[in-house]
Amino acid sequence: MRWSLPIAALALLLASPAPAAAAERCGGPAVAGGAPPVVFVVLDGNHSAETESGRAYPLPVARPARGIPVVSSYCPVTAGGAVRRFPPGLDAGLRRMAISDSAVCRSPGGLRTDSCLLARLADAGAVVLPFSYAGSALEPTPAGAVFSFTGYDNPDSIQPPEVSVARLEAMVASIERTWPATAIVVGAHSNGGMVAEAMWEQRAAARRLGNLVRVYTWDSPINGIANCLLGGALLGDLLGEKIGSSRAVAAEWCRRWGDRDAHDARIIELSRDGSFVAAGAPNDATYANGPLSGGGELRPQLVYRCPDDGSRADSPCIASPPSLVGPTPTCDAAGPGLFGVSGHDLVRVCPRIVRHQLATVVAATDDRMAAVPACGAAPRPRPGTIALDCAADGAVVRDLRWSSWRFAGAVGTGVLECRRASRTRCAYRTPRRVRVELSAPTPCARARRFAYGTARVPRVRTARRHRTVLVGALGCTRR
Incomplete structure (x- = not known):
């Protein structure tokens, strides 16, 4: 385990x-x-x-x-x-x-x-x-x-x-x-x-x-x-x-x-x-x-x-x-x-x-969670959407449903949208349901809090037309 x-x-x-x-x-x-x-x-x-x-x-x-x-x-x-x-x-x-x-x-x-x-x-x-x-x-x-x-x-x-x-x-x-x-x-x-x-x-x-x-x-x-x-x-x-x-x-x-x-x-x-x-x-x-x-x-x-x-x-x-x-x-x-x-x-x-x-x-004594749903945003409990690119029309995963949410990592499924700015990495032109993995709990620079630092979407079809891992650096809020 x-x-x-x-x-x-x-x-x-x-x-x-x-x-x-x-x-x-x-x-x-x-x-x-x-x-x-x-x-x-x-x-x-x-x-x-x-x-x-x-x-x-x-x-x-x-x-x-x-x-x-x-x-x-x-x-x-x-x-x-x-x-x-x-x-x-x-x-x-x-x-x-x-x-x-x-x-x-x-x-x-x-x-x-x-x-x-x-x-x-x-x-x-x-x-x-x-x-x-x-x-x-x-x-x-x-x-x-x-x-x-x-x-x-x-x-x-x-x-x-x-x-x-x-x-x-x-x-x-x-x-x-x-x-x-x-x-x-x-x-x-x-x-x-x-x-x-x-x-x-x-x-x-x-x-x-x-x-x-x-x-x-x-x-x-x-x-x-x-x-x-x-x-x-x-x-x-x-x-x-x-x-x-x-x-x-x-x-x-x-x-x-x-x-x-x-x-x-x-x-x-x-x-x-x-x-x-x-x-x-x-x-x-x-x-x-x-x-x-x-x-x-x-x-x-x-x-x-x-x-x-x-x-x-x-x-x-x-x-x-x-x-x-x-x-x-x-x-x-x-x-x-x-x-x-x-x-x-x-x-x-x-x-x-x-x-x-x-x-x-x-x-270990608390069941509440926090993550960064979008670039520069404040950490939130179990967000329904996570941005993988900071561009306004970058890749996002929406309609997230979390099956596991713990300190070292979280796992869920959601709908990946490879928007225009992310097409160099993500080749899907229509939304697809994918598995999402969050990891790397990171202390934020100015706020006294932790947030997941990395999001991974395994087996994504990339611009080179093969399946790989799409990785997004979530980062921490600075407020």
């Missing part, structure tokens, strides 16, 4: 300011038919650890088994403002997601901003589950689904990447088996992003994304790092792998850095459905070009469509989508930061990046 998400919740959320605050803005997880509409899986990178193992019910249950705690809220603070403690196995990962050593979620106004991602996800009703490098899984029980987490330490976080990828794949597959109708979003920090990207790439290349609707990487070496041998083999081996990384991780950094242009081309091709997003921050010291840092500046973190040294945050080579860069000085690691957060953690609290992830999650 290919899972996808509707657009309208993205459009409404990104176009709207943050909702008014209440005493505790974070709510409990949403439930429909005994399962949540969306699970957000979070990965940490090197040096992360959660040594406690544990089992917990990620949703409230009527009769929990003795000794298994229940998570009733994923809000990082209680109604009284105290830091919330989560059950063993979940606590460290979720608190790191809230940047627990800063004021980002605890200060007045923290929960009300687009910086405390965990609070916003909780407010949207998401279930948030941390990944374990030693193994984690969701399993059905008579009382309700139970999440099992095996404690891990730093050596586990720098194990051979293929081991970590297999364990992430196993965790995602366990969620799909237990909650078959639940969408899965992954957010992964630092080297965890390299693991998440590899898992996504395997699924995308095999065309089996399943319930995995989107993967986000945060300041992650998806293209490897320039100083791969120094950053990995030297520090890891000489210091007993207490800091740095293992030889296997270093080898993967080197492989990706040497293959970065071809690798990014593959990402762009595989992410036409918008299922992968790389988020980065300029001037992160982790990727500085000094002798004892990773090197490469932005180039390790983002997806590029042409060779580039990664030194400019406004480089035309950055492929956006599928890349996001926080555009404000507060989201530059050399700037003042946000709520006391700067450096390698900064990307996780940048408002634009948080909003993008929140919009994806909200879309």
Whole structure:
């Protein structure tokens, strides 16, 4: 099954300011038919650890088994403002997601901003589950689904990447088996992003994304790092792998850095459905070009469509989508930061990046849609007509009837009219009923919303008198 998400919740959320605050803005997880509409899986990178193992019910249950705690809220603070403690196995990962050593979620106004991602996800009703490098899984029980987490330490976080990828794949597959109708979003920090990207790439290349609707990487070496041998083999081996990384991780950094242009081309091709997003921050010291840092500046973190040294945050080579860069000085690691957060953690609290992830999650809980029916028009729910050419007498598809409308794509049938201005591409002289496919959900340039970026009409007779695919770039409204 290919899972996808509707657009309208993205459009409404990104176009709207943050909702008014209440005493505790974070709510409990949403439930429909005994399962949540969306699970957000979070990965940490090197040096992360959660040594406690544990089992917990990620949703409230009527009769929990003795000794298994229940998570009733994923809000990082209680109604009284105290830091919330989560059950063993979940606590460290979720608190790191809230940047627990800063004021980002605890200060007045923290929960009300687009910086405390965990609070916003909780407010949207998401279930948030941390990944374990030693193994984690969701399993059905008579009382309700139970999440099992095996404690891990730093050596586990720098194990051979293929081991970590297999364990992430196993965790995602366990969620799909237990909650078959639940969408899965992954957010992964630092080297965890390299693991998440590899898992996504395997699924995308095999065309089996399943319930995995989107993967986000945060300041992650998806293209490897320039100083791969120094950053990995030297520090890891000489210091007993207490800091740095293992030889296997270093080898993967080197492989990706040497293959970065071809690798990014593959990402762009595989992410036409918008299922992968790389988020980065300029001037992160982790990727500085000094002798004892990773090197490469932005180039390790983002997806590029042409060779580039990664030194400019406004480089035309950055492929956006599928890349996001926080555009404000507060989201530059050399700037003042946000709520006391700067450096390698900064990307996780940048408002634009948080909003993008929140919009994806909200879309899983909302059945409304949005698309661009005509060039320059505002996105609308399930339009009856879509223009494939911006010319006044260009090709249009009218009388549309939609059989599927989800985040990664929509499918319908309609009547194609190859009007005069479009005859160089479309050879039909009388209207024909055709299949229409929408894809590439794209964040609009000025409006805080998403819209499908591409419309495809397969098996259309073209001016060369053979059947091919007619493609129209829908674009975004600028209002």
